[in-house]
């Protein structure tokens with residue numbers, strides 16, 4: 001029986017496990033190896049890690065976790081998570097193992113749903129981006145297109161001081177990288193740019209919010225309070241899969257996910273040592 005089962009080995013889950021390990025709480029971290037930022041080889045806007053390869057970042061944290069003997073890391077997916085009658089949890093892993101835990105920290109992230117647009121998935125994270133904070137600076141002095149959406153106006157305003165030119169294009173029908181730049185096709189024709197900003201839909205990467213009957217927000221993300229607690233006692237959520245009521249969607253960044261993971265880890269402790277709260 002673990003004190004905490006942390007599901008997810010991105011920044012949210014890794015930080016939650018680090019926090020719990022430092023407090024000598026038996027913790028199992030599960031990682032299926034599917035990270036949202038897999039397509040990029042450099043992440044930005046992260047102090048001390050600006051420009052670092054996300055895989056290297058995760059490897060560094062894995063090394064840090066080895067210092068804490070109460071943390072066990074397994075590279076295996078969880079399949080199901082259920083709340084038992086006594087308020088503890090059991091999880092079935094993809095290798096058939098069943099584990100028990102007093103609490104669960106969900107840090108499974110979200111999955112970006114690639115549109116049925118030729119070339120889009122191939123260029124996602126290379127020349128097609130969603131976040132000006134993460135990849136805007138790399139467009140300095142370059143030509144940028146923004147796919148029309150409710151967020152397009154904001155993106156143009158954010159990118160205008162950075163890029164040489166920014167134009168809004170209708171929903172994209174094809175993208176292709178060529179020697180002269182990125183060909184972006186839409187109903188209004190073809191433009192040649194260096195980068196495209198677009199907002200594909202996203203969905204929960206794992207089924208545990210549904211399995212546990214957690215309250216969701218309009219965005220499809222798990223509803224958490226400021227302490228990372230979900231609507232089910234003993235279940236916490238951190239990272240891209242969850243957000244507080246004041247936000248329309250998660251603040252999707254490595255630092256925000258790590259912060260939420262630290263908060264969730266601390267909340268697990270808080271509820272264990274101060275159960276009356």
Ligand SMILES: Cc1cc2nc3c(=O)[nH]c(=O)nc-3n(C[C@H](O)[C@H](O)[C@H](O)COP(=O)(O)OP(=O)(O)OC[C@H]3O[C@@H](n4cnc5c(N)ncnc54)[C@H](O)[C@@H]3O)c2cc1C
Nearest residue numbers: 008009010012032033034036044078109239240252253254
């Ligand atoms: C293309 C792209 C580029 C980005 N660039 C930046 C950037 O430059 N800077 C920045 O700050 N942010 C960037 N982001 C955002 C950032 O990657 C996310 O906000 C961050 O990774 C969220 O962390 P997380 O821990 O919530 O989820 P993730 O990092 O997605 O981790 C989810 C974890 O859950 C695991 N998991 C899922 N299902 C299961 C299961 N059933 N069992 C076990 N484990 C499971 C996965 O294997 C993974 O370990 C980028 C995002 C994208 C899409």
